[in-house]
Amino acid sequence: MQNTELVTGNSIQNSFFVQYCQSENTKLIQLADVFSNIYYCNLISKDCYKDEIENMIKEGYIKCQFKFPL
Numbered sequence: 001m002q003n004t005e006l007v008t009g010n011s012i013q014n015s016f017f018v019q020y021c022q023s024e025n026t027k028l029i030q031l032a033d034v035f036s037n038i039y040y041c042n043l044i045s046k047d048c049y050k051d052e053i054e055n056m057i058k059e060g061y062i063k064c065q066f067k068f069p070l
Contacts, residue, residue, distance in 0.1 A: 035062075 042049040
């Protein structure tokens, strides 16, 4: 399964290169995938993982949270 999206929000004036990275080969991407999946599931399930996220914050696994402007 692959879910990739490129949104620039602006006109592209110069050329650029995009390459898909298989996350199974990159440890930091795997870690980011885990946290993004936890947050996404929490969002979709209306705080089903709230206690787990709060515990990860308390234990120091999550230092801060970036809120994307909507």
